[in-house]
Amino acid sequence: MDQPDPARRARRRDRWADLAATPRGEGALKRWLLLGGQLVLTVAVTWLIVDRVDLGLGELRGLDRSMWLPSPLLFIAASLLLLVAYFVSAAIWGRIVRDLGGPGLPVADSIRMFMIANLGRYLPGKVWQIAGLAALAKGRGVPPATAAGAAVIGQGIAVVAAAAVGMGALLGGPDPYPTWGLVGLALVVLAALLLAVPTVFQRIVGLWFRLTRTAARPEVGGMHALRWLALYTVNWAMYALSFWVLARSLGFGGAPIPVASAFAAAYVLGYAMVFAPAGLGPREGFLIIFLTPHLGAAPAGVLAIVARVWTTLVEVVPAGIFWLGHMARPSAAADTPEERAP
Known part of the structure; x- marks a missing residue:
């Protein structure tokens, strides 16, 4: 019963x-x-x-559908420029690996590993991308500490570069944004000066290799840091330009510098929100705040939502293709689970 x-x-x-x-x-x-x-x-x-900008879902639903549809040619141009910017980020990582004493990786290998590892950015926390990159690079003869160190140190410098590019959103915004922009600019300059001091940067790099209990001590100095900072600044200018082309594809105007640099500024603030995978949510919120004075609240909301879908697709689709190609390689079957970690 x-x-x-x-x-x-x-x-x-x-x-x-x-x-x-x-x-x-x-x-x-x-x-x-x-x-x-x-x-x-x-x-x-x-x-x-x-x-803060009084933007509601009802206001977004009431917008004309044409506002959500980009011009095909400009949208393709923005997507190609964004994809090239992703590839440039990968090539810079490969350069840092070599500067830290690792082997010289072919650019194609750097791009493939970097894009696959980027899938880890969509998991909570900031470690999965770096762990996956170290595991993949190990299969190409790169010591895990060197591969991860290039990712960690490079990401830190990239955030400084993104902040430098993003200052245009503050300096070109309404009060009190310019005041905060001057403060932020001073902090960026201070960070660059500290990185340029050989002993300071050598200690930063040395600390990483001590924490990872690695005997290697690469000979890098302030010139390496400034070179990487310059490369990442150009890289982030490409990201900002691709975002501005996306805005134009949707028919939005606004001054180019504040609109383009808002993308970089929102990235930095979203990155600081470590609890949000890939900055999802907070990054869009900050982007709306920076864009509203130039586009209006509703267009800023549309652009922020479209930009999230756009950046995700342009990153995830090629990364997925690279991942499938990696798994189809004959050597992939012999890799350890750790080496196959995304």
């Missing part, structure tokens, strides 16, 4: 309690709680940011 419902519910509660009491159950519970907390925090921060 079937057990009564109260008894069945009691047994079910006991099973869940036993599961939660095991180490595996505790770990799973913690992961779900962490993901839930990240989701709540992401939504709350995004809402607080967007609320």
Whole structure:
């Protein structure tokens, strides 16, 4: 005879309690709680940011459909420029690997590994991209500490470069943005000067290799840091230009420098929100804030949403193709699971 419902519910509660009491159950519970907390925090921060410009979903729904449809030629041009910018980022990483004492990687290999590892950016936290890049590069003879170090140090310098490009959004905005822009510009200049000091940069690089317990101590100095900063600044100018072309493809005007540089500024602030995968949510909120004085709240919201879909597709689709090609290689079957980590 079937057990009564109260008894069945009691047994079910006991099973869940036993599961939660095991180490595996505790770990799973913690992961779900962490993901839930990240989701709540992401939504709350995004809402607080967007609320500053009084932009609601109803206003976006009421827009003419044509505002969401880009001009095909300009959209293709923006997408190609963005893809080239992604590839340039990969080539810079390969250059940093060589400067840190690693082997000289072919540009094609750097692009393939970098794009595949970028899939990890869409997971919570900032470590998956770097871990995947180190694992993939190991199969090409790059020490994991060198590959990860090139990614970590390079990303830090890239954020400084993005901040430099993003200053145009503050300096070209309404009060009090220019004041904050001057403060930000001073901080960027200070960061560049510190990187240029040989002993400072050598200690930064040396600290990384000590933390990873690696015997290698590459001979790099301030000139390397300035070279990488210059390369990343050009790289971020390409990202900003591709975003401006995207805005033009949607028929939006606005001064080129504030509109283009808003993309870089929003990236830096979104990157600081470590709880949001790939800055999802907060980055769009900051982008709307920077664009609203130049385009209006509704067009800024449209551009922010389209830009998120656009950047994701231009990054994920080629990365997926590279990943499939990597798995189809005869040597892929012999790789360890760690070497195949995305």
